[in-house]
Amino acid sequence: MLTGHYVFRQVMDYLPLQVFGRCVKRYQGNRKVREFSCLDQFQCMAFAATDSVGELDAYNLRFSGSATGMRYYVNTNSVIDATGQGISFFPGNSAGTTLAGGNIALD
Numbered sequence: 001m002l003t004g005h006y007v008f009r010q011v012m013d014y015l016p017l018q019v020f021g022r023c024v025k026r027y028q029g030n031r032k033v034r035e036f037s038c039l040d041q042f043q044c045m046a047f048a049a050t051d052s053v054g055e056l057d058a059y060n061l062r063f064s065g066s067a068t069g070m071r072y073y074v075n076t077n078s079v080i081d082a083t084g085q086g087i088s089f090f091p092g093n094s095a096g097t098t099l100a101g102g103n104i105a106l107d
Helices: 007-013 017-026 038-048
Strands: 055-057 079-081 103-105
Touching (some): 007 038, 017 038
Parallel strands (some): 055 079
């Protein structure tokens, strides 16, 4: 039985959200955003950055709004399963990176 927070939540608790908020405000990152804020995008991409033999399945995911930056980052024999959606399924305006045996499963 889980008695604490998940690891992802624990990592997010260490983020300097005040500094992040100041950067978003300075560069108007949330300008014209309806639902998917800069913080939402950051958390989504942090979660999608699988590492050390991890796997992310993109089954039944739904994205709304626009996003900038890399679509994915896969490293150290990790796998992202796009479940037939293709690379352009993930939000972002530039291609992602695969390093050290990382792999994208397109089908």
